[in-house]
Every structure is written in C-alpha cells, then in structure tokens.
Amino acid sequence: MTWSWLALFSIAAISWAQAPQPDGAGLEPGVLPDRWPTASPRCMEMEEYYVHEYNPNFYMLRQSPCTDYEKPFIYVIFGTEKALLWDTGSRNARTREAVDRLIERWLKVNNRTSIPLIVVHSHHHSDHVAGDAQFENRPDTTFVKPDVESIKAFFGFHNWPEEIRTYDLGNRVMDIVPIPGHTDDSFALYDHRTGVLLTGDTVYPGRLYVTDFADFKKSIHRLAAFTDGKLVAHVLGNHIEQTRTPYLEYPIGKLLQPDEHELAMDVGTILELDRALSHMNGPARVALRDLTIYPLDPEVLKQMRATQHKSKEADRKIVYP
Numbered sequence: 001m002t003w004s005w006l007a008l009f010s011i012a013a014i015s016w017a018q019a020p021q022p023d024g025a026g027l028e029p030g031v032l033p034d035r036w037p038t039a040s041p042r043c044m045e046m047e048e049y050y051v052h053e054y055n056p057n058f059y060m061l062r063q064s065p066c067t068d069y070e071k072p073f074i075y076v077i078f079g080t081e082k083a084l085l086w087d088t089g090s091r092n093a094r095t096r097e098a099v100d101r102l103i104e105r106w107l108k109v110n111n112r113t114s115i116p117l118i119v120v121h122s123h124h125h126s127d128h129v130a131g132d133a134q135f136e137n138r139p140d141t142t143f144v145k146p147d148v149e150s151i152k153a154f155f156g157f158h159n160w161p162e163e164i165r166t167y168d169l170g171n172r173v174m175d176i177v178p179i180p181g182h183t184d185d186s187f188a189l190y191d192h193r194t195g196v197l198l199t200g201d202t203v204y205p206g207r208l209y210v211t212d213f214a215d216f217k218k219s220i221h222r223l224a225a226f227t228d229g230k231l232v233a234h235v236l237g238n239h240i241e242q243t244r245t246p247y248l249e250y251p252i253g254k255l256l257q258p259d260e261h262e263l264a265m266d267v268g269t270i271l272e273l274d275r276a277l278s279h280m281n282g283p284a285r286v287a288l289r290d291l292t293i294y295p296l297d298p299e300v301l302k303q304m305r306a307t308q309h310k311s312k313e314a315d316r317k318i319v320y321p
C-alpha cells in the first residue's frame with residue numbers, strides 16, 4: 001500500500017469510527033451495581049425503593065421485591081433546568097416519597113431550592129404507572145399522560161412512530177425514539193450526556209411481551225438503525241427476568257431472584273434481536289441468550305396467571321414467613 005492509499009484508508013476509517021480514541025469518548029461516566037438486593041431480601045430492613053447513583057445527575061431506582069414481583073426500575077435524570085422521571089413504579093409503593101427525597105437531596109448538593117419535574121412513562125402498563133396518582137398534582141410538575149396522543153403533543157411529534165424528537169432538560173439533550181410493539185405508546189430515550197439508552201419493556205433481560213408483532217419488528221429495526229453511529233454506553237430496560245445462565249429465565253411472578261442477569265445490555269443485543277426478528281414472518285416464541293421474544297396471546301396470558309400465582313405463593317413463604 002502506498003502512503004497516499006494509507007492516508008485515504010485512515011480518513012475512511014476515521015469517518016466511520018464512532019469514537020476516535022478509547023478515552024471515554026466524552027461521555028459522562030457512571031457506575032452500575034454488581035447486584036441488586038433481590039436474592040433473599042430482608043423485607044423489614046428494606047426501603048420500598050433501592051436507590052442507586054449511576055452518577056451525580058443520573059439515578060436508577062428499583063422497586064423492592066417485597067412490594068411487588070415486577071420489581072421494576074424507574075429513573076430520575078437531572079438537567080440544569082429540569083429533572084425527568086421515567087415511570088412511576090408498580091403496585092404497593094410510595095414512589096413519590098422516594099423521588100421527592102432524592103430530588104430534595106440533589107437540590108441541597110447543588111445549592112438550589114427547586115427544579116421542575118417532568119413525569120413521562122416508558123409505556124402505559126400498570127407496573128409502570130401505578131404511582132401516577134401520587135404525581136398528578138405534584139407542585140412544579142409536568143405530568144405527561146401515558147398515551148400516544150399525550151406523548152405526541154408533549155414532544156411535538158408529527159410523524160409518530162417514524163420521527164425522532166429531541167428534548168432538552170437544560171444542557172442535557174435526549175432523543176425520543178418511538179418503539180411501538182410491546183404497547184402502542186412505547187418509546188426509547190437516548191441521553192446524549194451518558195450515552196445511556198432507556199428501552200423500557202421493549203429490550204431488557206427477560207420476556208419481551210409482544211402485542212403487535214409487525215410494529216415490534218419495525219421498531220427494533222428502527223432502534224438498531226438509530227444506534228448506528230451513536231455512542232451507546234448501556235441499554236437499560238425496566239425489569240430483570242433472566243438468570244445469569246444463558247437461555248434461562250425465572251418463572252413469571254418470581255419474587256426472589258438470587259442469580260439475576262445484569263440489567264445493562266448493549267447495542268449487540270438490539271442487533272441480535274433485529275436479526276432474529278428478520279427471520280420471523282409472524283409471532284412466535286424465540287429464546288435468545290439473554291432475552292426471549294414472547295408474543296402475548298390468550299393462551300400465554302392464561303399460563304401467565306397460573307404460573308404467577310404458583311411462584312408467588314412459593315416465594316411468599318420465604319419473604320413473609
């Protein structure tokens with residue numbers, strides 16, 4: 001190869017590269033916990049939410065398994081002008097208390113007296129909106145209802161779900177990417193500052209319940225395309241239902257999960273999911289290494305109810321003796 005060819009080659013390589021150096025790529029770093037306290041929780045000692053600081057402006061809260069088997073994650077992200085709450089949690093939790101306490105501490109640390117709160121939802125399922133009533137009349141709060149029309153109006157979508165909108169929390173730009181399929185109102189949120197992509201119940205280590213297969217397939221393909229050329233530090237969903245053993249999940253309704261899969265996934269998972277879906281012409285259950293495509297039909301719903309009841313009863317003896 002001549003020198004000029006070499007030069008051309010390196011220019012091409014640079015323009016393709018997402019980050020020229022392995023130096024953190026200018027993303028705001030953060031730390032994920034090794035484990036979440038879901039192995040054998042001591043319910044009398046545990047708060048309703050386990051709060052984890054990913055970094056000083058990005059918080060992950062996980063609902064305790066002592067309150068609800070769904071034990072979803074919710075997120076609180078701070079910009080200079082606004083804070084954003086992603087979901088209000090599942091049943092039996094005082095989400096408002098946990099979020100208010102966190103915001104209060106953040107204000108103290110940052111020498112401030114107030115910050116407006118924006119409440120949005122990954123989607124409208126009951127295990128993500130159960131705390132809504134606690135926030136609807138919260139002072140200094142914009143509450144975006146979990147339905148397509150409200151989301152479109154708030155973010156200014158004209159061409160849902162093909163369009164991507166941005167939203168700025170103040171020195172913190174986020175991309176809003178519609179991904180219907182799990183539900184009609186599902187969307188992903190990409191935080192430019194940390195490179196974290198929040199994917200709700202659409203991509204996470206567990207059962208990806210699909211209600212509209214055609215939409216889901218298109219959404220995953222669009223999400224994969226969206227990540228092309230982006231710096232993605234972590235793909236963070238809203239649940240963990242997978243064990244650390246490849247292709248092995250916990251039964252539906254399990255409260256205790258002693259050896260859970262880590263929450264964080266990466267772009268590779270989205271690409272793998274996109275590839276698997278590209279081979280499918282219609283809904284079918286397909287287990288991948290870290291998650292399962294899980295179409296929701298009446299038979300699955302029946303099974304879910306039965307299994308859920310059985311594993312809840314088994315666990316209850318351990319958690320609440």
Ligand SMILES: [Zn+2]
Nearest residue numbers: 123125182201
């Ligand atoms: Zn859901």
Ligand SMILES: [Zn+2]
Nearest residue numbers: 125127201238
């Ligand atoms: Zn859920």
